[in-house]
Amino acid sequence: MRIDLHSHSSASDGTQPPADVVRRARERGLDVLALTDHDTVAGHPAAVEALPAGLTFVPGMELSCRRAGQSIHLLAYLFDPAEPELRAECVRIREARELRGRLTVQRLAELGVPVSWEQVSELAAGGPVGRPHIARAMVAAGAIAAPELAFTPEWIGTGGRAYVSRYALDPERAVRLVRAAGGVPVLAHPKAAKRGNVVPDEWIAELAAAGLFGVEADHNDHDAAAREQVRGLARELALAVTGSSDDHGELTGHRLGCETTAPEVYERLVAEATGATPITSQNP
Numbered sequence: 001m002r003i004d005l006h007s008h009s010s011a012s013d014g015t016q017p018p019a020d021v022v023r024r025a026r027e028r029g030l031d032v033l034a035l036t037d038h039d040t041v042a043g044h045p046a047a048v049e050a051l052p053a054g055l056t057f058v059p060g061m062e063l064s065c066r067r068a069g070q071s072i073h074l075l076a077y078l079f080d081p082a083e084p085e086l087r088a089e090c091v092r093i094r095e096a097r098e099l100r101g102r103l104t105v106q107r108l109a110e111l112g113v114p115v116s117w118e119q120v121s122e123l124a125a126g127g128p129v130g131r132p133h134i135a136r137a138m139v140a141a142g143a144i145a146a147p148e149l150a151f152t153p154e155w156i157g158t159g160g161r162a163y164v165s166r167y168a169l170d171p172e173r174a175v176r177l178v179r180a181a182g183g184v185p186v187l188a189h190p191k192a193a194k195r196g197n198v199v200p201d202e203w204i205a206e207l208a209a210a211g212l213f214g215v216e217a218d219h220n221d222h223d224a225a226a227r228e229q230v231r232g233l234a235r236e237l238a239l240a241v242t243g244s245s246d247d248h249g250e251l252t253g254h255r256l257g258c259e260t261t262a263p264e265v266y267e268r269l270v271a272e273a274t275g276a277t278p279i280t281s282q283n284p
Contacts (some may be wrong), residue, residue: 003032003261005058005269006075006188006216006244011035011043012062013130015249018043019050021256026052028257032266032278034058034077034244038130039093041081051281058278062188063178064093066168071158072187072199074174075216075244078273079183086177089169094128096167101129107162108134108155113143131156132251147251151195158196171203175210182275186214186242191230192221201233208237213272218243218259220252240265 008014009021016024018035021043025033033055035047044059051057058077065072081087105117115137123133135150144150151157169177171187178185187207190199204215217230218241234241243259246252270278 001031001263001266002029002257003263003266004030004245004247004257004259005032005034005060005077005186005242005261005266006036006062006219007033007247007256008037008062008249009035009043009047010125010249011040011127012037013127013132013248013251015251017125018047021247021249022047022051022055022057024254025256026055030055030257030260032056032058033256034060034075036060036062036075036077038062038128039064039090039097040128042127044081048279051279051283053281053283056278056280059276061090063090063174064097064166064168065171065174067171067203069165070199071168071197072171072203073189073197074169074171074178075186075188076174076178076181077184077186077269078276078278079178079181080275081181083177083181083275086181089174089177092167093169097128097130100164100166101131101134103164104131104134104156104162107164108138108143111162113138113162114141115143132248136251171207172210175207175212179211182273184213184269184272185211186216186240186269187212188216189219189221189246190215191226192219193226195221197221204233205237208239212239213269214240214242214265216244217241218261219246220255220258221246240268
């Protein structure tokens with residue numbers, strides 16, 4: 001089995017609609033795909049409706065967390081999306097994301113970048129506006145040559161001239177919320193140095209004590225040394241190890257399936273979930 005547990009659609013900051021993501025997943029030879037848009041499950045119904053034969057869909061989400069000013073991402077799988085506390089937090093995060101987007105656009109305008117909120121909203125295609133949408137608008141405006149160049153101190157990277165912080169969950173509380181909703185939490189790309197997301201080992205140990213199921217080791221933003229570091233820590237803390245593409249469509253080069261999770265880890269993940277179950281296509 002080929003299993004990819006981390007992907008994004010236009011319901012958050014991916015470039016393709018959920019239906020296209022699941023179709024492309026099957027075309028890439030995947031057997032299992034988790035759609036993990038940021039702080040929302042809005043893309044799930046369309047993905048399930050379009051689910052091609054032979055592909056199993058895992059409902060998921062990537063929760064925005066922060067500790068000591070550092071951004072941390074928590075993947076949540078097979079939780080009950082109607083659980084009141086988790087649902088309320090996701091609404092709060094999404095509202096904060098929109099406010100951050102508007103303020104970022106305002107700061108960019110003050111820096112001479114002709115980007116408007118209307119342009120950014122159009123790129124979001126009805127989904128919540130994220131920094132990748134703003135980066136794409138900056139490319140269209142001629143301010144930068146490629147979206148990744150926006151995420152620097154010069155522009156909208158952490159601490160940058162146009163950077164705006166926003167509300168996010170404490171990661172330990174997020175782990176507990178996901179578990180309370182019957183879900184299974186996995187820490188995303190914990191040693192992604194090039195994106196500034198290096199989570200200290202002691203924090204990961206605290207998350208493990210709070211109920212963390214696993215850590216994402218095989219990720220495009222982890223070099224060989226980082227992958228081995230994550231695997232070693234997982235052994236010490238008795239955590240599962242996952243691998244995923246973190247595909248965002250055009251933004252990441254359509255890389256679904258470039259990293260995968262072992263079937264036995266997937267089986268353990270499903271066995272621990274009580275909030276939801278994987279969905280198998282009913283389409284012919």
